[in-house]
Amino acid sequence: NFAAFGLQTIDFERFALQFGGRVEHNAYSPVGLRDRSFTGFSSSAGIRVSLNRNNVFVANYTHSYRAPALEELYNNGPHAGNLTFEIGNQNLQRERGDGIELSLRHSANRVRAEFNYFYYNLKDFIFLAPTGNIEDHLPEANYAQGDSRYLGYEARFDVSLMPTLWLNTGVDYVSAQLKATQLGLPRIPPLRGHVGFDWRYKGFDVRPEVVLADRQEKVFTNEKPTAGYGIFNLDFSYTYTQHHIAHIFAVNTFNLGDKLYRNHSSFIKEYAPEIGRGVRFVYTMRFF
Numbered sequence: 001n002f003a004a005f006g007l008q009t010i011d012f013e014r015f016a017l018q019f020g021g022r023v024e025h026n027a028y029s030p031v032g033l034r035d036r037s038f039t040g041f042s043s044s045a046g047i048r049v050s051l052n053r054n055n056v057f058v059a060n061y062t063h064s065y066r067a068p069a070l071e072e073l074y075n076n077g078p079h080a081g082n083l084t085f086e087i088g089n090q091n092l093q094r095e096r097g098d099g100i101e102l103s104l105r106h107s108a109n110r111v112r113a114e115f116n117y118f119y120y121n122l123k124d125f126i127f128l129a130p131t132g133n134i135e136d137h138l139p140e141a142n143y144a145q146g147d148s149r150y151l152g153y154e155a156r157f158d159v160s161l162m163p164t165l166w167l168n169t170g171v172d173y174v175s176a177q178l179k180a181t182q183l184g185l186p187r188i189p190p191l192r193g194h195v196g197f198d199w200r201y202k203g204f205d206v207r208p209e210v211v212l213a214d215r216q217e218k219v220f221t222n223e224k225p226t227a228g229y230g231i232f233n234l235d236f237s238y239t240y241t242q243h244h245i246a247h248i249f250a251v252n253t254f255n256l257g258d259k260l261y262r263n264h265s266s267f268i269k270e271y272a273p274e275i276g277r278g279v280r281f282v283y284t285m286r287f288f
Contacts, residue, residue, distance in 0.1 A: 001026040015049040018060075026067040030074055034090045040065030058103040068092040072126055072143045078136050082267030085135040086128065087142040095145070097122040110160040120150040127185055132222040139270075147179045166198040168209075175218070184218035187265045190228070207235040216264040226269060229261035248284040253277075 005022035020043065027037040046060035075088040099120035106113040125148040133140040154172035161167055171193040176185040196209030215228040237250035258277040262269040 015047060018044075018046040018048070020044040024065065024067070028070060028073060033074060036068070036073060036090070038067035038094050040067065040094055040096075054106055054108045056103075056105045058101075058105070060101040062097070062099045062101070064095070064097040064099070066095040066097075066126075068094065068126060068143075075143070078138050083138055083271060084128070084130075084267060085138040085140045087140065089143045089145075092126060092143065092145055093124045095122060095124050095126055097125075099150075112158040113156065115153065115155045117153045118151065122148045122150065125185075129186060129220065130222040148176060148185060149179055150174065150176045164199060164201050168194075168196045168198055170194050177218070184220055186220040186223050187267070188216070188218065189263075189265045190214040190216035190226070203239040203241070205235075205237045205239070209233045209235075213261075224270065226262050226264035229259055231255045231259050231261065232257055244288055246286040246288065248282075248286065250282040250284070252280040252282065254280075 001024070003022060003024040005020065008019045010017045022042045023039070024042070025037075025039045027035075029035050042063060042065045044060060044062040046058065049057045051057055071086065071088060073088050073090050073092055075086040077085065079086045097120050099118060101116065101118045103114065103116045105115075124145045126143060126145045127148075128141045129144045130139055130141045152172070152174035154170070156168075156170040158166055158168045171191070172189075173191045174188055176188045177183060178185065191214040192212065194209055194211045196207060199206045210230060210232055212230045213228050216226045219225055231254070233252075233254045234256060235250065235252045237248055240247040240249075255275065255277050260273050260276070262273050266272075266274075
């Protein structure tokens, strides 16, 4: 495989233009199996406009190309990492996609906000589809493809309640489906959000946070829905600075309520829930 790419940014007083292009070649010659060869081109164009001192608007268009990966073409056996018996498809075609991304960003002394929206139209999108069969005591899945569309958004809003205290909020959502059947694609995360605080005083930093996720019912054939959940995390750190060295002592705690929950985007969600109550101690040295 080989690839060549180029990037270019043109800056003006109030806006900037960005362009990119990439040509890529992939070839596979497995012994006893069908040879495959792919060559394609991806490109992008974007604009960043300063609306005023605190606001920026960004728009991007992308035309994407992706060749099938080695495992998508030729796998035929158990995959220990995701506990799945994977079956490749030697007839897979390349993926092609067109997408737009829109972003509005605000940054001021007391308020930081950002909203991002995206839409992708993908032709011959490749995905791992569960069949419902059991092979070698593992669920069977084969690599399939179909025209698909992805759309979604993510938003963030942070506000300073006092000089040392910020309220941080965020939400993200993805909708992905096969266009022919309007069936949801596998392992798409549900609507999620978080609310937390960031309190800083001298070298101390305390960040409590609540993470919420909705139930995911837009599932693929033979895929089970996943229940919603809410978890509480708390991070604490202290920074001690010397000449050219910063010593950071941190304690990260997660899922303090010991909530039993499953991540819908996980390959092994039916067998293994996410980690329960835990704590991690970290010491970091930063040189400057």
